[in-house]
Amino acid sequence: xxxxxxxxxxxxxAIAGLVYTVKTQRNMQIHVAAALAVLVLGWWxxxxxxxxxxxxxxxxxxxxxxxxxxxxxxCVDLTVGDRRHPLARIAKDTAAGAVLLTAILAVxxxxxxxxxxxxxxxxxxxxxxxxx
Numbered sequence: 268x269x270x271x272x273x274x275x276x277x278x279x280x281a282i283a284g285l286v287y288t289v290k291t292q293r294n295m296q297i298h299v300a301a302a303l304a305v306l307v308l309g310w311w312x313x314x315x316x317x318x319x320x321x322x323x324x325x326x327x328x329x330x331x332x333x334x335x336x337x338x339x340x341x342c343v344d345l346t347v348g349d350r351r352h353p354l355a356r357i358a359k360d361t362a363a364g365a366v367l368l369t370a371i372l373a374v375x376x377x378x379x380x381x382x383x384x385x386x387x388x389x390x391x392x393x394x395x396x397x398x399x
Contacts, residue, residue, distance in 0.1 A: 288337045294366070295333045302326040305377060313395045322380055325373035332369045333340045336362040 288295045305326070309319055339362035347355040388394055 283336065284338075288334050292333065292337055295330070295337070297327075298329050298333055302330070305381075310361075310379065310392070311394060314380060314384060318380045321376050324342060325369070325376045329366065329369045329373050332366045335367045 289299060305322060309322055314322070340359055343355045343358050
């Protein structure tokens with residue numbers, strides 16, 4: 268039973284980390300807001316299920332990388348403190364670069380998924396677009 272309690276407790280720690288990241292990181296707040304907007308738009312435009320899965324994958328990838336970026340930043344801050352060190356800057360910059368790469372991927376996928384349905388809606392006034 269003790270193993271089960273530790274397993275359940277680990278979910279609490281993970282959720283606490285996510286809550287911390289959302290509460291304290293402006294970029295995470297922007298990512299979450301954008302994700303919600305994209306999901307609502309996808310629902311409103313009746314985007315096909317396979318495309319919604321691609322969008323979900325990209326959303327979760329960006330959120331996961333932003334969370335890891337926060338962890339790297341906090342670890343660097345803990346070890347370096349107020350001092351400036353070139354390796355600390357590199358660690359933070361490369362972690363942020365990883366987030367940027369996933370965000371670029373999300374934009375590319377988003378453009379691929381949403382361009383035709385949005386254009387169809389703008390030109391016809393109909394929301395449901397049947398991709399072939």
